[in-house]
Amino acid sequence: MSELVFVDTSVLILSEDGADVVARDKVMAWLRELWVRRSGRLSTQVLNDFYTSVTTRINPAMPNGDARAEVRRYQRWQPWGVDHATVESAWSIESRFELAYADALIVAAAKAQGCTLLLSLELAHEAVYDSVTVLNPTLCGTERLSA
Numbered sequence: 001m002s003e004l005v006f007v008d009t010s011v012l013i014l015s016e017d018g019a020d021v022v023a024r025d026k027v028m029a030w031l032r033e034l035w036v037r038r039s040g041r042l043s044t045q046v047l048n049d050f051y052t053s054v055t056t057r058i059n060p061a062m063p064n065g066d067a068r069a070e071v072r073r074y075q076r077w078q079p080w081g082v083d084h085a086t087v088e089s090a091w092s093i094e095s096r097f098e099l100a101y102a103d104a105l106i107v108a109a110a111k112a113q114g115c116t117l118l119l120s121l122e123l124a125h126e127a128v129y130d131s132v133t134v135l136n137p138t139l140c141g142t143e144r145l146s147a
Helices: 009-016 021-037 044-056 064-077 084-097 101-112
Strands: 005-007 117-119 132-135
Touching: 005 021, 005 101, 009 021, 009 044, 009 064, 044 064, 044 101, 084 101, 101 117, 101 132
Parallel strands: 005 117, 117 132
Antiparallel strands: none
């Protein structure tokens, strides 16, 4: 089985935003590879933030029905439901690494699912939080995935 890769909201948003075509193409290459390998993971937090963002913050906004269809499609990635243990883990990560709580919750959800990589445009490229390494998919390609 391929290593599991957690995908942050920022990456999903860029996949739908046509403002930067080159960056979007790099993100799409990652997402395609994760679909092929069946190794993409995310959380309900990511899906909720994605829906809100693409229907209200990108221009042009994605129609609600299209956004719902994307959220339904990403349900196949086994979204992690934030529970008490995840919140406790996030608080620990928040304190130890001085991350914003929302970012710590993303890292905690990635850890809970056994992900070794976290694709994010918001967190520092190649930062390591316990067992999770952040990669900015616009700065590196899918060759970073283990075979």
